[in-house]
Amino acid sequence: MGKQFAELSSKHIEFIEKQKIYFVATAAQTGCVNLSPKGGDSLRVISSSKIAWLNLTGSGNESASHVLQDPRMTIMFCAFEGSPLILRTYGQAEVLHVNDAEWEQYAKLFPESVAARQIFVLDITLVQSSCGMSVPYFTFESDRDDLAKWSDKHGTEGIEKYWVKRNQKSIDGFDTEIVQRAGIKQNSSDS
Secondary structure, eight states, rough: OOEEEESSSHHHHHHHOOEEEEEEEEOOOOSEEEEEEEEESEEEEEEEEEEEEEEEEEOHHHHHHHHOOEEEEEEEESSSSSSOOEEEEEEEEEOOOSSSTTTHHHTTTSSOOOOOEEEEEEEEEEEEOOOOOOOOOOEEEEEEOHHHHHHOOOOOHHHHHHHHSSSSSOSSSSSSOOHTTOOOOOOOOTT
């Protein structure tokens, strides 16, 4: 039976900090619902009512476009070992870009990466736990380093060109504001 909480308990926080993967869901009022798996050292519990996660460069930029239109976000964690548990945090998210005033405050919490694209800050309004008894057992081997190698090879300039080419619009055509808010100067050959 699921239980609901107004904020994260110390046991919830301990569980979250042990997880190797989490899932982020967002949606605009129309279009596709996005659900993304996240991993690596990219999530911090700021307080019992606030989580921040570092969004690294990827082929899509759905979360950014959705949060600009509708700040609803759900982050889900699953126990793949030990006692079964699914933990969801629901709330209102804000997307931060490198030129935003709060960027440095949060960026210093994460390992430095040329692939850092945005930071999302979730103000939690509801926490829900459920049994997770049908979630299978999995054993963690290691984090992938493919993105780190790719982004290091391309460097800051290459990453910014990628953002211009691939990350300005969601799959539904919604703006992500990445070019404007990151202060990227475009020339006609970039678009």
